[in-house]
Amino acid sequence: RREKREKENAPTKVVVRRLPPSLSPEEFLEQIAPVPEHTDFYFCRPDMSLGSNAVSRAYINFAKFEDICLFREKFDGYVFLDSKGNEYPVVVEFAPYQKCAKKKAKKPDPK
């Protein structure tokens, strides 16, 4: 099995875990505003099959490495509230999977 040489670049993709399940992506962005320069952002709705443990999460791919430390300092352990006032201390860490979608127009599937 041949494996491509793995790039050991500095990680840039960060995940914010354990966000309130009712939080919308817009509210999230509002709460962390001003959002540092980034090349990718996506938000995952809670997985309801986890029942009461269901939480949301967000991925941000930072443009500048320096911004990550500042962001983490500010938001790791930061408490988000849901609409009922329940507290959700969130976890900010590097995403274990660093790949991001290329922004180039992808080839359409000829199907």
Place this chain on the structure above:
Amino acid sequence: PDLPQMVRAERPAWQEYIRKLLYKDLSKTTTEKVLRQARKLNWDDPEVSSYMTKCIIHVWNMRYNNIHCAANLLAGLAPYHEEVAIHVVDGVLEDIRIGMEINHPKFNQRRVSMVKFLGELYNYRMVESAVIFKTLYTFITFAVFLEANAPNILDQPEHLFRVRLVCVLLDVCGQYFDRGSSKKKMDCFLVYFQRYYWFKRQASIWTEERPFPMDIEYLYRDTLESLRPKLQLCTSFEEAQKAVDELEKEIREKLASILPIQDTDEQTE
């Protein structure tokens, strides 16, 4: 009395169709066909692509022996729907992590399926070996303190489930870490894994009346033996700890020889 009616999930037809494709039709012999059908979905509709993402992540709804088909399918979709592929991998890794945080037996089968899926994603080249190693090390370190009296709330002495998860992942893709740097990395991991295993095994809760479960012991031995037939397994925690100490000493020396570090009192871990 007014009993609440059992509510069955009413799903729109397109969702039922996706579920049928993934959870009923998908098998070794139909993967190509299912892939062709899946590619015809209206992926431009964010509802469709996010539902598809979710259903692929929920791989425990498939037959355990068909999980590799899901990885194969995703690899077939990835060239056209890169975002879906990335979101699935992110979702799988999150599920593995939150499984350790929730740590409830009702999710055990789901967690086993998920870990198998991750291994298959490696086999279909959807993730690199670094992701596999990160996951393996997370299993043996997350909220683990190698001290008999330290509280391991998320990994109590009688919980042996993480040994099982490590073995599942090693059984699925460990055989490919057989040369070059990935072989070396695997050898290192096995040193640490043996220490974790012996930490579990030597816990004082295991007694004559309540011996360490045989199925876990066999699983552990079988996995290591098939991976490294010539490896002399450690036979006690002390021995496993010594192996870790030697490995770390070696690494420190190697680091010191290539890095221009002057003597400091701090030890690098």
